Amino acid sequence: MSDTNLSVLYDVPGPRARRRALVGSVVVGLLTLAVLYLIYARLDDQGQFESDRWSPLLDPSDESFQAVWKQLGTGLRNTLVGALVAITLSVAIGIVLGIARVMLGRRSRVPLVAVIEFFRGLPVVVLMYMAYQLLPDLGVNYEPLPGPDAFWWMVVGLVAYNSVIFAEILRAGVNSLPGGQREAGLVIGLTPLQTMRMIQLPQAFRTMLPAIISQMVVVLKDTSLIAFIGGYEELLRKGQFVYLNLKNPLQTLLFVAIIFIAVNFTLSWLANLAQRRMSRRSAGRGINPIHLDPGSAGNTTL
Amino acid sequence: MNVITDNLDLFFQGFLKTLGICIICLIGALILGTVIAGFRVSPVAPLRGVGTTYVNLVRNCPLTVVLFFIAFGLPEIGINQSYYVFGCAALIVYTAAFVCEALRSGINAIPAGQAEAARAIGLTFTQNLGSIILPQAFRTAIPPVGSVIIAMFKNSAILGAFGVSGDLLGNAILLTSSRGQDPTAVYLGIGFFFLLITIPAGLILQYLERKAVILR
Numbered sequence: 001m002s003d004t005n006l007s008v009l010y011d012v013p014g015p016r017a018r019r020r021a022l023v024g025s026v027v028v029g030l031l032t033l034a035v036l037y038l039i040y041a042r043l044d045d046q047g048q049f050e051s052d053r054w055s056p057l058l059d060p061s062d063e064s065f066q067a068v069w070k071q072l073g074t075g076l077r078n079t080l081v082g083a084l085v086a087i088t089l090s091v092a093i094g095i096v097l098g099i100a101r102v103m104l105g106r107r108s109r110v111p112l113v114a115v116i117e118f119f120r121g122l123p124v125v126v127l128m129y130m131a132y133q134l135l136p137d138l139g140v141n142y143e144p145l146p147g148p149d150a151f152w153w154m155v156v157g158l159v160a161y162n163s164v165i166f167a168e169i170l171r172a173g174v175n176s177l178p179g180g181q182r183e184a185g186l187v188i189g190l191t192p193l194q195t196m197r198m199i200q201l202p203q204a205f206r207t208m209l210p211a212i213i214s215q216m217v218v219v220l221k222d223t224s225l226i227a228f229i230g231g232y233e234e235l236l237r238k239g240q241f242v243y244l245n246l247k248n249p250l251q252t253l254l255f256v257a258i259i260f261i262a263v264n265f266t267l268s269w270l271a272n273l274a275q276r277r278m279s280r281r282s283a284g285r286g287i288n289p290i291h292l293d294p295g296s297a298g299n300t301t302l
Numbered sequence: 303m304n305v306i307t308d309n310l311d312l313f314f315q316g317f318l319k320t321l322g323i324c325i326i327c328l329i330g331a332l333i334l335g336t337v338i339a340g341f342r343v344s345p346v347a348p349l350r351g352v353g354t355t356y357v358n359l360v361r362n363c364p365l366t367v368v369l370f371f372i373a374f375g376l377p378e379i380g381i382n383q384s385y386y387v388f389g390c391a392a393l394i395v396y397t398a399a400f401v402c403e404a405l406r407s408g409i410n411a412i413p414a415g416q417a418e419a420a421r422a423i424g425l426t427f428t429q430n431l432g433s434i435i436l437p438q439a440f441r442t443a444i445p446p447v448g449s450v451i452i453a454m455f456k457n458s459a460i461l462g463a464f465g466v467s468g469d470l471l472g473n474a475i476l477l478t479s480s481r482g483q484d485p486t487a488v489y490l491g492i493g494f495f496f497l498l499i500t501i502p503a504g505l506i507l508q509y510l511e512r513k514a515v516i517l518r
Binding site: 021025029032042043048117118120122123124126130133134137138217221222224225227228229239240243254257264 | 345346348349352361362363364365370371374378379380457458459463464471474475478484485489490496497500501
């Protein structure tokens with residue numbers, strides 16, 4: 001039942017019902033405005049609208065304006081670079097894991113399923129801490145890799161979690177295809193791996209594209225978790241640096257939030273566009289990205 | 303491995319604290335999420351506007367930014383609480399947006415024929431919603447809401463990273479950084495305890511899914 005036909009719940013409203021709805025709208029509208037005014041009064045009362053809190057962010061003639069936005073710009077670039085590296089690695093590893101999970105026999109995939117369940121059950125921030133403290137303890141050395149160590153703590157944490165999630169998304173996509181797709185591939189003489197690579201996987205990718213893009217939004221958001229450990233200057237960390245200097249946490253964090261929201265909104269919008277375009281070109285039934293398929297509980301990441 | 307047995311009380315206390323945070327935030331997020339879902343399907347346009355704005359803003363903002371906003375922003379306007387309270391508040395505010403969307407997807411999944419049939423046999427709007435649509439919607443919404451809740455359990459770890467002491471990750475950081483314990487053992491230990499929450503939660507959810515599924 002989509003929003004548009006919610007009206008089947010009741011008859012076409014008559015004059016009295018319409019009047020009631022109008023009164024309701026006005027009352028709620030006024031209440032909302034009142035709440036907004038109270039918040040405004042509180043903020044004003046605490047001096048949150050004083051210009052020295054805002055001008056470094058808004059006024060190009062302010063002496064710190066350039067420096068502040070240079071910091072935030074660097075932060076955004078670092079966030080995007082981190083997300084890009086993490087997404088690329090996660091998708092690549094996810095494809096391998098996903099194919100392996102689908103194609104291995106019932107018994108031989110047990111260790112793989114155990115690994116998937118292990119990483120899927122842990123919080124990303126814990127995985128980052130593991131990359132930060134546990135891996136070096138086990139003898140992993142980040143030195144030869146380019147960039148600061150903290151960058152790789154972040155990337156390893158994100159990849160450990162998200163490659164598993166991407167694998168599960170692809171598995172759900174492959175399983176959603178009609179069996180005839182695979183059988184047709186085998187019948188024309190392709191090997192099982194070729195069938196997977198040339199017939200099943202491309203369609204699974206298309207069916208699951210919305211879920212994949214939503215997961216990319218999650219990865220992008222989760223890059224900010226490295227701010228707890230520190231060492232990598234992504235957007236939130238830079239924002240923290242800025243507001244500690246300017247002493248305006250509310251204002252700076254507002255802008256950090258706006259930047260994150262703008263980037264993610266663009267990605268989500270692409271996800272919707274992709275859903276409409278791509279799902280038609282696959283034999284798979286579309287799957288709600290919030291919940292992939294029964295039995296995959298816990299795949300959702302926020 | 304002595305690290306784990308020697309500090310078993312710390313691990314166990316951390317496990318209980320994390321479990322406590324999860325339960326508080328579970329209740330809070332379900333209530334707030336249901337209210338906002340109610341806003342989003344209400345016939346009153348401004349309420350719908352408020353609900354949609356809330357969901358779209360919060361969903362696209364990292365939990366860490368929400369947390370920083372609450373924990374460092376609210377004291378600026380004279381609201382002072384412990385990190386524990388701020389942390390739970392952030393987790394609830396953030397998760398509620400996803401609970402709302404999951405519930406709404408439950409309502410949207412009910413075929414229009416159900417509502418039409420109810421109208422046809424003469425049920426009023428309230429009867430229709432109360433005895434036909436909502437009971438089915440709750441059952442359809444169990445898998446997505448459950449997945450959101452499990453994700454929230456995992457997200458609760460950021461409270462420890464933020465400096466709320468005493469939860470699983472908080473104790474792990476205490477053990478490795480301040481007391482210089484062997485990180486391998488400590489992290490395997492807390493990994494085990496996290497899985498002790500998330501894996502049973504997943505199994506319970508699968509059981510509920512099977513019980514609640516509507517075969518059509």
